[in-house]
Amino acid sequence: xxxxxxxxxxxxxxQPDWLDGMTHSNPHIRSKAFEGFMxxxxxxxxxxxxxxxxxxxxxxxxxxxxxxxxxxxxxTFQKKATFSTWLMTIAYHKAMDAMRKRxxxxxxxxxxxxxxxxxxxNEDALFDADEAETRLxxxxxxxxxxxxxxxxxxxxxxFSFRKIAAITGKTEGALKASFHHAxxxxxxxxxxxx
Amino acid sequence: MEDMPTSSPFNVPDGFxxxxxxxxxxxxxxxxxxxxxxxxxxRRSWMRAAAFWIGIIGVVFSVQQWNAHAAxxxxxxxxxxxxxxxxxxxxxxxxxxxxxxxxxxxxxxxx
Numbered sequence: 001x002x003x004x005x006x007x008x009x010x011x012x013x014x015q016p017d018w019l020d021g022m023t024h025s026n027p028h029i030r031s032k033a034f035e036g037f038m039x040x041x042x043x044x045x046x047x048x049x050x051x052x053x054x055x056x057x058x059x060x061x062x063x064x065x066x067x068x069x070x071x072x073x074x075x076t077f078q079k080k081a082t083f084s085t086w087l088m089t090i091a092y093h094k095a096m097d098a099m100r101k102r103x104x105x106x107x108x109x110x111x112x113x114x115x116x117x118x119x120x121x122n123e124d125a126l127f128d129a130d131e132a133e134t135r136l137x138x139x140x141x142x143x144x145x146x147x148x149x150x151x152x153x154x155x156x157x158x159f160s161f162r163k164i165a166a167i168t169g170k171t172e173g174a175l176k177a178s179f180h181h182a183x184x185x186x187x188x189x190x191x192x193x194x
Numbered sequence: 195m196e197d198m199p200t201s202s203p204f205n206v207p208d209g210f211x212x213x214x215x216x217x218x219x220x221x222x223x224x225x226x227x228x229x230x231x232x233x234x235x236x237r238r239s240w241m242r243a244a245a246f247w248i249g250i251i252g253v254v255f256s257v258q259q260w261n262a263h264a265a266x267x268x269x270x271x272x273x274x275x276x277x278x279x280x281x282x283x284x285x286x287x288x289x290x291x292x293x294x295x296x297x298x299x300x301x302x303x304x305x
Contacts, residue, residue, distance in 0.1 A: 034219070034222075038215050038218075042211055042214065042215060043211065046206075046211070046214070047202055047204065050202075050204045051202070051204070056204075056206065056207075060210075060214060063214070064214060064217065064218060064221075067218050068218060068221055068222065071218070071222055072222070072225065126204065126205045126206065126207070127203055127204060127205070128203050128205055129203030133203045134203075137203065156202075
């Protein structure tokens with residue numbers, strides 16, 4: 001299955017036609033808007049969480065929490081930011097919470113953590129990849145939470161640093177440094193033995 | 195990084211997205227129901243009335259407490275406002291104070 005990527009194309013999501021319907025008093029219009037929202041965002045949010053958390057159940061729980069929060073608090077969205085930035089800010093914080101909950105012990109070496117991640121991926125029935133992809137995902141899962149998020153948003157979803165800064169509330173310079181450190185660690189793990 | 199894969203190797207169980215959508219819809223409906231139960235007009239007006247009376251009682255109690263202490267500038271004043279812990283009638287007190295045995299015989303003997 002080819003997952004939907006979070007669109008970085010501003011025109012695609014900035015003014016979704018279902019957005020106003022989500023707060024409409026008519027339940028039929030609200031229901032249609034719900035379907036529109038889910039069609040656009042359910043898979044991107046799930047796969048965003050999956051890339052960060054790896055485990056299907058964790059990604060299911062976290063993505064569900066994001067969508068529930070978005071739908072419950074849609075009337076507080078003031079359109080100062082774009083809808084996608086607002087939604088991704090919620091997703092970023094939920095993902096951060098989920099990763100911190102499962103934080104590995106700091107005394108585990110990077111090699112040991114990478115080895116554990118590799119064996120988890122190889123045992124995962126819902127993970128289907130060649131060796132290079134498996135090593136890449138294992139390396140991503142050993143990154144610290146913020147570096148992991150920046151790497152996923154930049155590398156997989158091709159977000160601009162400006163957009164990532166709006167989502168995370170960090171400066172572009174700090175994010176570029178995070179991405180640089182993350183890329184370096186990943187390169188070191190992904191290089192296949194000769 | 196050009197040679198690194200960008201496709202996703204993650205799969206989901208069959209029907210997962212329909213199932214998740216259904217669960218989200220259910221959770222929203224449940225929270226809407228509980229919110230509307232809380233927001234029923236009768237319940238809302240009853241809660242407003244309760245909040246109003248609790249507020250009034252609180253204000254009256256605070257004003258009473260404040261008045262009781264506001265006029266006092268000295269400890270003697272505060273002491274007078276205390277309820278006496280032992281009720282001794284004035285005539286008994288006078289009789290006791292006039293008791294020569296206490297003041298003359300017992301106390302003065304010790305001096």
